[in-house]
Amino acid sequence: MTGEPGTDLTSHRFGTGEPLLQIKDLSISFATDRGDVPAARGVNLVLDEGEILAIVGESGSGKTVTARSVLGLLPETATTTGAILLRGQDVVTMSRAQLRRARGADVSMVFQEPSSALNPVYPIWWQLGEGLRAHDPKLTRAQLKERAVEALRIVGIPDPENRINRYPHEFSGGQKQRIMIAMALALGTKVIIADEPTTALDVTVQAEILQLLRDVRDNYGASIILITHNMGVVADLADTVAVMHDGVIVERNTAQELFDNPQDPYTRTLLAAVPRIGAASASGRMSETDRAELAGHEVIVEARGLEVTYPGRLGTKPFRAVRGIDFTIRAGEVFGLVGESGSGKTTTGRAIVGLEETTGGSLTVFGYEMRRFRERTFKPLRKDIGFVFQDPATSFDPQLTIGACIAEPLQVHARDLPSAERRRRVHDLLEAVQLPAAYADRYPHELSGGQRQRVSLARALVLRPRLLIADEPTSALDVSVQATVLELFQQLQAEFGFACLFISHDLAVVDMLAHRIGVLYHGRLVEEGIGRDVLQNPQHPYTKRLVASLPVPDPAEQARRREEFRILDAQLPAADEMG
Amino acid sequence: MSQTTTVVAEGPSRAPWYLRLPVIADLRRSVGLQRGMLIVGLVLTALLVLTAIFAPLIAPYGFAASAADGVGFGTQQAPNPTNHWGTTVAGYDVLSRVVWGARTAVLTIITSVTMSFVIGVLLGLVSGYVGGWFDRICTMITDAVYAFPSLLLAIVLSIVISGGQSSAAGGIMSAAISITVVYVPQYFRVIRAETVRLKAEPFVEAARVTGVPVRRTLFGHILRNATRTLPLIFTLNASESILTLAGLGFIGFGIEPSSAAEWGYDLNRSMTDVTSGMWWTAIFPGLAIVLSVLGITLMGESMNDLNDPRLRRRRAPKKTRAAAPAARAAEPGAPARAEAPTGSASSGPAGDGPEGPARAADDTDDTKEA
Numbered sequence: 001m002t003g004e005p006g007t008d009l010t011s012h013r014f015g016t017g018e019p020l021l022q023i024k025d026l027s028i029s030f031a032t033d034r035g036d037v038p039a040a041r042g043v044n045l046v047l048d049e050g051e052i053l054a055i056v057g058e059s060g061s062g063k064t065v066t067a068r069s070v071l072g073l074l075p076e077t078a079t080t081t082g083a084i085l086l087r088g089q090d091v092v093t094m095s096r097a098q099l100r101r102a103r104g105a106d107v108s109m110v111f112q113e114p115s116s117a118l119n120p121v122y123p124i125w126w127q128l129g130e131g132l133r134a135h136d137p138k139l140t141r142a143q144l145k146e147r148a149v150e151a152l153r154i155v156g157i158p159d160p161e162n163r164i165n166r167y168p169h170e171f172s173g174g175q176k177q178r179i180m181i182a183m184a185l186a187l188g189t190k191v192i193i194a195d196e197p198t199t200a201l202d203v204t205v206q207a208e209i210l211q212l213l214r215d216v217r218d219n220y221g222a223s224i225i226l227i228t229h230n231m232g233v234v235a236d237l238a239d240t241v242a243v244m245h246d247g248v249i250v251e252r253n254t255a256q257e258l259f260d261n262p263q264d265p266y267t268r269t270l271l272a273a274v275p276r277i278g279a280a281s282a283s284g285r286m287s288e289t290d291r292a293e294l295a296g297h298e299v300i301v302e303a304r305g306l307e308v309t310y311p312g313r314l315g316t317k318p319f320r321a322v323r324g325i326d327f328t329i330r331a332g333e334v335f336g337l338v339g340e341s342g343s344g345k346t347t348t349g350r351a352i353v354g355l356e357e358t359t360g361g362s363l364t365v366f367g368y369e370m371r372r373f374r375e376r377t378f379k380p381l382r383k384d385i386g387f388v389f390q391d392p393a394t395s396f397d398p399q400l401t402i403g404a405c406i407a408e409p410l411q412v413h414a415r416d417l418p419s420a421e422r423r424r425r426v427h428d429l430l431e432a433v434q435l436p437a438a439y440a441d442r443y444p445h446e447l448s449g450g451q452r453q454r455v456s457l458a459r460a461l462v463l464r465p466r467l468l469i470a471d472e473p474t475s476a477l478d479v480s481v482q483a484t485v486l487e488l489f490q491q492l493q494a495e496f497g498f499a500c501l502f503i504s505h506d507l508a509v510v511d512m513l514a515h516r517i518g519v520l521y522h523g524r525l526v527e528e529g530i531g532r533d534v535l536q537n538p539q540h541p542y543t544k545r546l547v548a549s550l551p552v553p554d555p556a557e558q559a560r561r562r563e564e565f566r567i568l569d570a571q572l573p574a575a576d577e578m579g
Numbered sequence: 580m581s582q583t584t585t586v587v588a589e590g591p592s593r594a595p596w597y598l599r600l601p602v603i604a605d606l607r608r609s610v611g612l613q614r615g616m617l618i619v620g621l622v623l624t625a626l627l628v629l630t631a632i633f634a635p636l637i638a639p640y641g642f643a644a645s646a647a648d649g650v651g652f653g654t655q656q657a658p659n660p661t662n663h664w665g666t667t668v669a670g671y672d673v674l675s676r677v678v679w680g681a682r683t684a685v686l687t688i689i690t691s692v693t694m695s696f697v698i699g700v701l702l703g704l705v706s707g708y709v710g711g712w713f714d715r716i717c718t719m720i721t722d723a724v725y726a727f728p729s730l731l732l733a734i735v736l737s738i739v740i741s742g743g744q745s746s747a748a749g750g751i752m753s754a755a756i757s758i759t760v761v762y763v764p765q766y767f768r769v770i771r772a773e774t775v776r777l778k779a780e781p782f783v784e785a786a787r788v789t790g791v792p793v794r795r796t797l798f799g800h801i802l803r804n805a806t807r808t809l810p811l812i813f814t815l816n817a818s819e820s821i822l823t824l825a826g827l828g829f830i831g832f833g834i835e836p837s838s839a840a841e842w843g844y845d846l847n848r849s850m851t852d853v854t855s856g857m858w859w860t861a862i863f864p865g866l867a868i869v870l871s872v873l874g875i876t877l878m879g880e881s882m883n884d885l886n887d888p889r890l891r892r893r894r895a896p897k898k899t900r901a902a903a904p905a906a907r908a909a910e911p912g913a914p915a916r917a918e919a920p921t922g923s924a925s926s927g928p929a930g931d932g933p934e935g936p937a938r939a940a941d942d943t944d945d946t947k948e949a
Binding site for chain 2: 353355379382383385387389390391394395396397398399408409412413459
């Protein structure tokens, strides 16, 4: 076994002294209804003081389980073998009381979803204080508050004296993540385990949180284990990287080395699958004549001053999700809509199919005015519209087979189709999305996320629609799976020639597919144009900031971009508070 | 790409349909104490149902017979070869009364459960899906019903239906209807909550976007996914209806002894016997009530536990880390999902808390492309 990457404890060490944390030959398996499932096998890792170690891998690679085992946070069904030495003490054999003492004081965790990691019914100071008091019960209320203020100031929450009395819902997602980090800092944690700390956040906020984590390490000497699937984040923050695949560490190296010179084939595929702006730009490939031709196509969707307003409850103001936007989608054209959460991009997509009510301006779909639309008159047009949802796990009825799911639109809109013909169409489409025809008899839960998203495409395309709305179709997928789904999407678009509204927060993904791009910010379309121009030469300050905040999978390049972002950031007033 | 995870990713070959039926599937995957509970519950319930069906074959005499072959049993006789469990104060054979009583009990269960199920589920579905003022009114009414004591309601209904002392059908109906009124809100609440949740699920929206008619969406997509917690209410409902029927009989609003056998009524009549040392008239109908309710409740409880992956015991792993529950309660990341109806039988190995084991197990489920 020696010589294999990951098993050699001494290679690619960040420091030299006694390691802070040492994982030796760790194996974890879960007892399930279908027997034991190994989640980690023979994992060896070393973490030194002040080191930022990234554990990268796709879902199911065992990265989260490995990191959680350091805190002893595994469920009852887990079986652990091996050793986790935290400053010489083995976590695996610790008693509950010992574990409790170690948690917080030695190791803290920052979770992926900051909104569910904070208890909504307690003010912030109380939550910070809870951890402090657990380790030092003698602290008074005043002392707790004082320590909380101090911790919040460190992580950059403005006006901490007043804000410690606020409740979690009064903070934005990024601020909640800052509070989680403040909790770890207040306890003087040596090791912070950050489990996908920025996955639920917008890119611009992600850039700020990554900066904060870097500061925490630089100023307080905390070591960080960063669990992520995002190669850009790794390039931005990590000193050393361990790549996990199927419960095994396949490669371990310093960040620069790993990106410059990946050794393991799996690492190489992973890196190759990461989409980059400008690498395969759909709009870049088009010639002027292509563009002129596309501009002459029939208009499918036209929005003029489109507004979508959610009525406010008694006493609250109505929420204007979309505030008067103009755009046109022509036949055969892919229009990319990018923006951060809350920008109104999903609402716009839903308004086109009547899932949200158009409250102002005008929105026509195939010439049908969606304002005050009637389901009865709009229904005939539904067969021309396909919709692909974001989460492949929930967009299928779990009780229906894949075949039945795909056939449902046929059953509604082509009732007199003989069932043999229907089956044939289902099989054709499964083939078109590169799945075996036998999958028609499977159930959604038996498919992987990527497969389900292919089925989702098949269902959307079964009626040969002229318009497809794709709402973040790949954001729930692993990068390598995302790459194949995007490729498939391009092929199908070329083959079927449908017009498409492609909604995404990922600029690189949109760049790969969209002919034209619109950038939404707080319900307004701040920039619109040919994909390549918008992303490579942004005009609006928000677009500039958005493009600059996107981490690229290259440490040196990312360090340069980080500086750029910092300058832009200083010019622009805090975007969180804008609008 | 995935050698180790194929076990999971491939998915199980689906068992034949008869092995996937609720009770049988539960039995197959239960272990230890849970299996014991389930089996005891099943046996007791089966006994009740079989007794009810074959009452004419099992019972030595009719429920209202006080004589056989022209010879009277005599009143308050201790167990003897003619009357194995003795006779009551009115001269009926206790064994026959208890056996025939099972039939009354089962009929009440079937009527009340069917009625409250149909009404509650329909109302819940429509109310949850339509929303608006209709939903508000329905919710308000069902909330008001919660304030009613069920026995009081049953008394009122039995008076309304049959003027107190009543026939077999009247007694059964009054117990059944009062149970229905009390249980409709529970079905309604559960189904409504599920409908409201499912209405926002992408697969229901996908159906809307496709233009699927409302009725098809409701019954084809929502109802089939909303029924997971029903078995528990079902069984609670059933045992409650036995108790109400017995309660009605006991306080004298039940069924006349000449129209049907009823355990509650027999218990009431045996009150004076107990003080004079005649145990057989009270013990047997009493035991019948207790065992029926126990059987049904055990069945429901264990099925509920088995359907919740967090409560389900699995065949023991060799060595477990016991620290987990305390840890998960203490750390802020594990949101409390107390009574959430989780994972179906077939939804893979996943489905513990959203943070903890689910991630691990779920992830293995969602492995890469085949």
